[in-house]
Amino acid sequence: MHPQTVPSTEPPPEARRARVAVSTLFFVNGFTYTNAVPWLPVIKDSLGLTNAELGLAIAAMPFGAILTGMLAGPLIHWFGSGRTAVGTSLISLGALPFIALAQNWWMLAAALFVMGSADAWTDSAQNSHGLRVQRRYRRSIINTFHAVWSLAAVSGGLLGAVMAGSGVPILWHLAGVTAVLVVVNVAISRMLLPGPENSERADGVNGHDGSRARVPARSVLLLVMLGVLLMAAGGIEDSAASWGAVYMSTELGAPLFLAAMPFVACQAMMTVGRLVGDRVTDRFGAVAVGHASGLLSAGGLAFALLLPHPVTTVIGFGVMGLGVSTLFPLALAAAGNIPGVRTGDGVTVVGWLGRAGFLAFPPLVGYLADTLTLGSALWAIAAAGVAAFLLASALRPRS
Structure with a gap:
């Protein structure tokens, strides 16, 4: 079953303008924090932090997202997804220079906590918009937004690395990025879609009249299934960053440069998958793409673990990245179209559970690795791919 019917006419001009605006919001979101990542060793030394203290400060970011992320639904309902996305993105940008201004651990952790909270709100709002x-395009375009985010994250990290390596003061760099992105955000804010959030939905939910129909039990079940699907996707996506290099160096004895390649391969193939994901979804439907994504995720990592060699490991993590690439966009799209559930609420709840997967899987794999071996522990990630395959039926479009 195809999720949308490709129209015979071009989308209206306001939809094309809004698509550019949403793509820009995704770019700003992916570009913001990644500019600071290459500076973390410098920040650690300048503040005299231990590894544990730096890790705890960085953990304030996902902690803020988990603690306050569910506020995104009410914010979207009260102010609309467009205004919420722009406003909360400005909060993230406002926190960025304070990473450079931090004089101690508490100031750094506070800046990252605010950034994590605002990032969660922006993520839900920009996906909702x-x-x-x-819906106005009447075909899938959600994957390309996430592809823009991936490209922005890589670009931000590269710019940060260049600035840190060239000796530019960190405050000049982060304040300059903030100033430019604030102007960009304000400039595109008028290009977003006007009107209430239910304008494009036939079931009429998500209005601003204060009414709220009782959510059907079937819709609640779909919400739970999509949430578990995104938890699995979060664990899969995180595994390359958290364990790829460790597995290559400790289990396979790879040198440091080669040890970084599973993460690079995963991110590169995720970007490719998101660039082509919309066309594949329109051709085969969200459920078929979800099934294939789960199989590729599980199969790619299983290939790496069954044939333990640096080359096969890099290939396996790349296949895994291709598989997981469409799970987040498609699950959020399905959550935003559940009958009887406001778009902002559905996206917020499922996205929150996805972030929980990013937090839950690293310690789980670490515990299993200490008990068994890292190679054995990573089968939990392959199992998450199987779970995604089994839950892909929840991606079927509902009206």
Whole structure:
């Protein structure tokens, strides 16, 4: 079953403008914090932090997202997804220079906590507004938004690395990035779609009149299934960053440069998958793509673990990245279209559970690795791919 019917006419001009605006919001979101990542060793030394203290400060970011992320639904309902996305993105940008201004651990952790909270709100709001634009296009475009985010994250990290390596003061760099992105955010804010959040939905939910129909039990079940699907996707996506290099160096004896390649391969193939994901979804339907994504995720990592060699490991993590690439966009799109559930609420709840997967899987794999071996522990990630395959039926479009 195809999720949308490709129209014979071009989308209206306001939808095309809004698509550019949402793509820009995704770029700003992916570009913001990644500019600071290459500076973390410098920050650690300048503040005299231990590894544990730096790790705890960085953990304030996902902690803020988990603790306050569910506020995104009410914010979207009160102010609309477009205004919420722009406003909360400005909060993230406002926190960025304070990473450079931090004089101690508490100031650094506080800046990252605010950034994590605002990032969670922006993520839900920009995806919700992206779904409004997608409904006007009458075909899948959600994957390309996430592809833009991936490209922005890589670009931000590269710019940060260049600035840190060239001796530019960290405050000049982060304040300059903030100033430019604030101007960009304000400039595109008028290009977003006007009107209430239910404008493009036939079931009329998500209005601003204060009414709220009782959510059907079937819709609640779909919400739970999609949430578990995204938890699995979060664990899969995180595994390359958290364990790829460790597995290559400790289990396979790879040198440091080669040890970084599973993460690079995973991110590169994720970007490729998101660039082609919309066309594949329109051709084969969200459920078929979800099934294939789960199989590729599980199969790619199983290939790496069954044939333990640096080359096969890099290939396996790349296949895994291709598989997981469409799970987040498609699950958020399905959550935003559940009958009887407001778009912002569905995206917020499922996205929150996805972030929980990013937090839950690293300690789980670490515990299993200490008990068994890292190679054995990573089968938990392959199992998450199987779970994604089994839950892909929840991606079927509902009306």
